[in-house]
Amino acid sequence: xxxxxxxxxxxxxxxxxxxxxxxxxxxxxxxxxxxxxxxxxxxxxxxxxxxxxxxxxxxxxxxxxxxxxxxxxxxxxxxxxxxxxxxxxxxxxxxxxxxxxxxxxxxxxxxxxxxxxxxxxxxxxxxxxxxxxxxxxxxxxxxxxxxxxxxxxxxxxxxxxxxxxxxxxxxxxxxxxxxxxxxxxxxxxxxxxxxxxxxxxxxxxxxxxxxxxxxxxxxxxxxxxxxxxxxxxxxxxxxxxxxxxxxxxxxxxxxxxxxxxxxxxxxxxxxxxxxxxxxxxxxxxxxxxxxxxxxxxxxxxxxxxxxxxxxxxxxxxxxxxxxxxxxxxxxxxxxxxxxxxxxxxxxxxxxxxxxxxxxxxxxxxxxxxxxxxxxxxxxxxxxxxxxxxxxxxxxxxxxxxxxxxxxxxxxxxxxxxxxxxxxxxxxxxxxxxxxxxxxxxxxxxxxxxxxxxxxxxxxxxxxxxxxxxxxxxxxxxxxxxxxxxxxxxxxxxxxxxxxxxxxxxxxxxxxxxxxxxxxxxxxxxxxxxxxxxxxxxxxxxxxxxxxxxxxxxxxxxxxxxxxxxxxxxxxxxxxxxxxxxxxxxxx
Numbered sequence: 001x002x003x004x005x006x007x008x009x010x011x012x013x014x015x016x017x018x019x020x021x022x023x024x025x026x027x028x029x030x031x032x033x034x035x036x037x038x039x040x041x042x043x044x045x046x047x048x049x050x051x052x053x054x055x056x057x058x059x060x061x062x063x064x065x066x067x068x069x070x071x072x073x074x075x076x077x078x079x080x081x082x083x084x085x086x087x088x089x090x091x092x093x094x095x096x097x098x099x100x101x102x103x104x105x106x107x108x109x110x111x112x113x114x115x116x117x118x119x120x121x122x123x124x125x126x127x128x129x130x131x132x133x134x135x136x137x138x139x140x141x142x143x144x145x146x147x148x149x150x151x152x153x154x155x156x157x158x159x160x161x162x163x164x165x166x167x168x169x170x171x172x173x174x175x176x177x178x179x180x181x182x183x184x185x186x187x188x189x190x191x192x193x194x195x196x197x198x199x200x201x202x203x204x205x206x207x208x209x210x211x212x213x214x215x216x217x218x219x220x221x222x223x224x225x226x227x228x229x230x231x232x233x234x235x236x237x238x239x240x241x242x243x244x245x246x247x248x249x250x251x252x253x254x255x256x257x258x259x260x261x262x263x264x265x266x267x268x269x270x271x272x273x274x275x276x277x278x279x280x281x282x283x284x285x286x287x288x289x290x291x292x293x294x295x296x297x298x299x300x301x302x303x304x305x306x307x308x309x310x311x312x313x314x315x316x317x318x319x320x321x322x323x324x325x326x327x328x329x330x331x332x333x334x335x336x337x338x339x340x341x342x343x344x345x346x347x348x349x350x351x352x353x354x355x356x357x358x359x360x361x362x363x364x365x366x367x368x369x370x371x372x373x374x375x376x377x378x379x380x381x382x383x384x385x386x387x388x389x390x391x392x393x394x395x396x397x398x399x400x401x402x403x404x405x406x407x408x409x410x411x412x413x414x415x416x417x418x419x420x421x422x423x424x425x426x427x428x429x430x431x432x433x434x435x436x437x438x439x440x441x442x443x444x445x446x447x448x449x450x451x452x453x454x455x456x457x458x459x460x461x462x463x464x465x466x467x468x469x470x471x472x473x474x475x476x477x478x479x480x481x482x483x484x485x486x487x488x489x490x491x492x493x494x495x496x497x498x499x500x501x502x503x504x505x506x507x508x509x510x511x512x513x514x515x516x517x518x519x520x521x522x523x524x525x526x527x528x529x530x531x532x533x534x535x536x537x538x539x540x541x542x543x544x545x546x547x548x549x550x551x552x553x554x555x556x557x558x559x560x561x562x563x564x565x566x567x568x569x570x571x572x573x574x575x576x577x578x579x580x581x582x583x584x585x586x587x
Contacts, residue, residue: 003196006044163444267377320495376469
């Protein structure tokens with residue numbers, strides 16, 4: 001969408017009700033310029049993604065006072081996110097341009113603010129403008145050097161404070177060009193230093209943090225083949241006759257495949273959805289020496305003459321991911337429109353560019369951006385390749401118990417391991433299906449739970465084919481008013497390990513440990529969403545009973561919420577029969 005579309009969307013915001021949206025967030029915006037248009041564009045971006053934003057702003061030019069004021073609405077209404085953007089424009093005086101001491105004071109205020117207000121605080125880098133009287137000697141410019149120092153200090157703050165994130169504003173400037181960033185008439189007339197186009201891109205990039213925390217991250221790129229992954233139709237040209245190689249346009253398709261491989265290596269799942277003869281496609285992978293992507297890079301390959309809408313549903317089912325976590329790339333506008341009509345949950349970009357722009361188009365898709373990158377992300381492509389081997393074992397075994405035994409599953413249990421906090425926060429943000437309550441938490445939240453006495457238990461799973469990574473999480477909070485009781489705040493497990501009995505073995509371990517520490521009753525709940533049907537019976541399957549009374553009388557209960565309780569003394573005598581001891585527990 002362009003800036004005008006976002007502004008039009010924001011114009012109807014006052015008539016909207018939060019209850020009509022899938023999700024709602026509280027957002028603070030802190031700037032040192034007139035930010036009405038930026039705020040409205042940001043509202044429009046949220047609405048485009050079915051998120052209701054409650055946005056509070058520091059009054060114009062009062063950021064330094066608001067940051068120091070604990071009674072400010074920026075503090076009292078606890079935000080989920082705070083976005084900070086300060087401008088030290090070379091065309092106009094600013095406190096940041098004149099006084100490094102002012103920056104030091106404000107940065108200290110931001111650190112204090114992050115501790116008091118909580119949530120995720122995204123501090124944007126200052127733009128390092130190359131426009132000045134120093135021209136080609138710009139690095140001799142004191143202001144340029146000062147701004148680079150400011151940005152370095154922001155990076156250091158983000159490294160030191162868990163809920164502070166540094167946002168590289170200059171990456172956008174580098175991509176779009178500085179002449180398309182600054183609006184000098186807006187600067188002088190209204191103190192609005194940036195173009196609408198730049199603010200729209202910035203808002204889209206910022207929204208990646210909201211998308212991650214609300215479970216909206218994209219996980220899978222689903223690709224057409226002919227004239228998408230290579231040039232021409234393989235059924236007509238043959239495996240070595242398609243456009244793919246050192247000459248144009250084949251080299252453009254090679255570049256696109258390299259871009260896709262970059263996404264695969266950083267954790268994006270790749271899949272194929274193509275109307276083609278499977279034999280022709282298999283021959284390309286086997287015989288064309290210019291294929292950058294190999295069969296091993298794809299988690300699923302659907303080459304047939306079925307409707308692509310049907311294929312993509314089967315891919316989602318095979319990979320245990322939601323349709324709304326998929327992005328469909330196809331050069332054919334008819335197929336794109338059919339996908340939008342028949343599977344509206346899937347994101348379908350308007351891929352109407354020449355082959356030489358394919359890679360740049362992919363890099364520019366803000367829906368593919370994610371705010372953090374963990375070790376598990378980097379290994380995800382390999383993990384899905386290993387999953388194919390596991391399915392071969394499943395096909396050759398008689399029952400699920402034999403399958404689990406054949407895999408040789410090992411689970412490492414890690415209670416309150418602070419080194420895992422980034423991954424655990426990411427699990428709460430990305431896991432939708434096997435997630436009993438779908439509560440989204442930041443790294444700061446997870447750390448606070450540990451500090452407050454909760455038991456945050458992670459499970460890292462492997463088998464004879466390789467590692468799944470850290471894929472299962474339980475957060476148990478002691479019930480302070482009720483000695484000897486605890487509440488299971490969060491239970492979730494990655495869809496990649498569903499169907500292996502891991503959840504039963506994990507919950508069994510948790511139950512035994514709690515019983516051994518003197519806990520008599522463990523409360524839990526299931527809060528239904530549009531996606532978490534696989535978690536609906538996890539507590540009943542493990543011996544939890546439907547609770548006749550709520551664990552916390554008077555507490556707000558979600559629509560459709562089911563509450564459970566597990567008598568740990570009784571459980572110790574009669575553990576869940578579904579627990580498979582073939583899954584080895586290690587510490």
